[in-house]
Amino acid sequence: MLRSHRMPKKTQSLLGQIDRAALPVHIAIIMDGNGRWARKRGLPRVAGHRAGINAVREVVEGSAELGVSVLTLYAFSVENWKRPQSEVRMLMKLLKEYLHKEIEAIHGNNIQFRTIGRIDELDSSVQIEIEKAIARTSQNTGMIFNVALNYGGRAEIVDAVNRLLRNGGPTAFQAGGVTEKDFAAYLYTAGLPDPDLLIRTSGELRISNFLLWQIAYAEIWVTETLWPDFGKQHLYDAIIAFQKRERRYGGLSPRLVRTGTK
Ligand code: FPP
Numbered sequence: 001m002l003r004s005h006r007m008p009k010k011t012q013s014l015l016g017q018i019d020r021a022a023l024p025v026h027i028a029i030i031m032d033g034n035g036r037w038a039r040k041r042g043l044p045r046v047a048g049h050r051a052g053i054n055a056v057r058e059v060v061e062g063s064a065e066l067g068v069s070v071l072t073l074y075a076f077s078v079e080n081w082k083r084p085q086s087e088v089r090m091l092m093k094l095l096k097e098y099l100h101k102e103i104e105a106i107h108g109n110n111i112q113f114r115t116i117g118r119i120d121e122l123d124s125s126v127q128i129e130i131e132k133a134i135a136r137t138s139q140n141t142g143m144i145f146n147v148a149l150n151y152g153g154r155a156e157i158v159d160a161v162n163r164l165l166r167n168g169g170p171t172a173f174q175a176g177g178v179t180e181k182d183f184a185a186y187l188y189t190a191g192l193p194d195p196d197l198l199i200r201t202s203g204e205l206r207i208s209n210f211l212l213w214q215i216a217y218a219e220i221w222v223t224e225t226l227w228p229d230f231g232k233q234h235l236y237d238a239i240i241a242f243q244k245r246e247r248r249y250g251g252l253s254p255r256l257v258r259t260g261t262k
Contacts, residue, residue: 007232014236018066022243024196026070027063027235028218030210031055033202033226040226046090051228053098062232064109064143066239070192071145074210078118078152092126095149099129103136110142116188117151118159144192151188153212160186189214197242199235201227219245 007015031052038048056073063071076091099113106113113133120127130149161169164178164186184190195211198218205222207215221238223230246253 011231011233011236014233014240017240018236019243020067023066023068024219024239024242025068026072026193026195027068027197027199027238028072028074028195028211028215029059030074030198030200030208031227031230032200032204034228036202037226037228045087046094048226048228049087049091049094053094055227055230056098057102058231059235060106060111060143060145061109062235064111064145068143070195071143072116072148072189072195072211073146074148074151074208076117076149076151077209078150078155079209092123095147096126096129099133103133106133106145107137107140110140111137112140112142112144113137114144114146115149116146116156117149118155119149121150146189146192148210151210153207153209156188156211157213159188184213187213194218196247197221197238199223199238201225201230201234217247217249219247 034048034052035045036048037051038045041047059073060071075095080091081088103113113136115130115134119130122130160183164183167186169178189211194214194216195218198211198215198220200206200220200222203222203224211218219242221241223234223238225234
């Protein structure tokens, strides 16, 4: 499915620099800058969100083509309800349209669609489209495409604690408490590996309540590029930068362990 011959030369050259044996298994993206992209063009904010769909298409296709196992996109946070009602309505409409139009292409690429977040609080018409997309792609064995919707990292942790309490938490405490592994099984991301690479667009240096538990050891890559301008070349740039990092998980670099220096 790689169509490198149709890519611009620069993108093709970046693709050639990626080590396919050392890909991030899970990439998470904070899509930011849609509003600024629109403002720069004298357009309404929703035009930025609409243009952002092209970037979604690019990263889904680009990640799946490379062989990334999980891609998580932050589409709507629990805090985003504070935006004008018309913008929220438009974002939900765009999401429905996207799923309706593109689920067959997603399915055709063997991608499994999933969501994380308080989906039950979304409008029932959105929930129906999500359920259809999940059901259509549930047997697929390729990349997991996870969309964070009505998502908050703190809300996720609170939801996990409440589920744990309902499912015999007190018994677990009597038996010596829960481990990190036990707890992670109650998060929305249960069963998924933690993100290795967290990308944020539009230059902001914030986590914005995204995957607070799961990004403990993620490598963070921030670009000034606004989300609607983000394409495969930026995804490749991020992966190349990731592959140059040394991940120590709080330990020492193997080089330092060998030489005994600090
Ligand atoms: C942040 O830009 C973007 C969002 C809050 C929404 C992202 C949603 C989409 C790209 C469309 C739907 C998603 C999918 C997965 C189909 P902003 O509005 O905060 O930009 P600003 O900071 O420049 O104002």
